[in-house]
Amino acid sequence: MSVVVVTDSSACLSPELADRFGIRVVPLHVLTGGRDFREGVDAVPDDLSGVTTSGASPGELTDAYAAALADSDGDGVVAVHISRQLSGTWEAGRQAAQKFGEKVRIVDSQSTAMGLGYPALAAARVARAGGGLKAVYQKAVDVAARGRLLIVVDRLEHLRRGGRIGTAAALLGTALAMKPVLHVVEGKLVLREKTRTSTKALSKLVDAAVEQAGTESVALAVHHLHAPERAAAVAAELRQRITGIGELVVTEIGAVLGAHVGPGAVGVVVCPGDAEEITPDGGPEPSSTSAH
Numbered sequence: 001m002s003v004v005v006v007t008d009s010s011a012c013l014s015p016e017l018a019d020r021f022g023i024r025v026v027p028l029h030v031l032t033g034g035r036d037f038r039e040g041v042d043a044v045p046d047d048l049s050g051v052t053t054s055g056a057s058p059g060e061l062t063d064a065y066a067a068a069l070a071d072s073d074g075d076g077v078v079a080v081h082i083s084r085q086l087s088g089t090w091e092a093g094r095q096a097a098q099k100f101g102e103k104v105r106i107v108d109s110q111s112t113a114m115g116l117g118y119p120a121l122a123a124a125r126v127a128r129a130g131g132g133l134k135a136v137y138q139k140a141v142d143v144a145a146r147g148r149l150l151i152v153v154d155r156l157e158h159l160r161r162g163g164r165i166g167t168a169a170a171l172l173g174t175a176l177a178m179k180p181v182l183h184v185v186e187g188k189l190v191l192r193e194k195t196r197t198s199t200k201a202l203s204k205l206v207d208a209a210v211e212q213a214g215t216e217s218v219a220l221a222v223h224h225l226h227a228p229e230r231a232a233a234v235a236a237e238l239r240q241r242i243t244g245i246g247e248l249v250v251t252e253i254g255a256v257l258g259a260h261v262g263p264g265a266v267g268v269v270v271c272p273g274d275a276e277e278i279t280p281d282g283g284p285e286p287s288s289t290s291a292h
Helices: 015-020 058-071 089-103 114-128 133-146 157-162 166-171 173-177 198-213 228-241 255-261
Strands: 004-008 024-026 029-032 035-038 052-054 077-081 104-108 148-152 179-185 188-195 218-224 245-252 266-272
Touching: 004 058, 004 114, 015 024, 024 058, 029 255, 052 255, 058 077, 058 089, 077 089, 077 114, 077 133, 089 104, 104 133, 114 133, 114 218, 114 266, 133 266, 148 198, 179 198, 188 198, 198 218, 198 228, 198 266, 218 228, 228 245, 228 266
Parallel strands: 004 024, 004 077, 077 104, 218 245
Antiparallel strands: 029 035, 029 052, 148 179, 148 266, 179 188, 218 266
């Protein structure tokens, strides 16, 4: 067989894409009304106001890694997870991996959404080509280091309630009316720039993505929650301003991330590098998909 890649549901990979590359996706959890919903498995309520979330448990990850290791016929497992600064999933994975010795390697993507999805896909491509455990692990680490996640939220209340606002906490209080551009730095969600209107914030979001993309080949993902028109407008402007797009996908984020960023949020993941190693098709043909 070959090395198997495991990730979690915050990666925003569609079930079809995960199946195609043999990626095992472990669900994160949405908790509401005394019930526990597994993202990507259970029908999560549309209304995410007041919900809480939790990462995958060590037991869930132990089971996932054991199944993946069996599928690999002992070749090994590379597990690429959401930033340890944003979720307890990586730490749970570290605990679970100890049961398997050197056969399970854990990668902190220091990101989420397609900032996690692209490293998982790149690693799976290396595995499918016959790469060994070390090569698959290194590819995930390398692509994760190149990715940048930027996001604009309509309201900071969701991030404040979920405790995910990090060093952007200075925006709270009277600054809740601000429309900030946030980004993930060393795995933490921090303030990049303050703006006063949604229009200005989205403009700054595009500017920042263009700056990060440079002039070489790049994969882009535009994420949103209940804001398809905003996402489409951002994607259209990125297509006009960035010359080296190897892929541009537009996806609606899942419930776990959605519970923290709130309706109206729009994010962009910029991942510079050769299109054939970081895009699902290994080529420059743009595509659009919807992740659940």
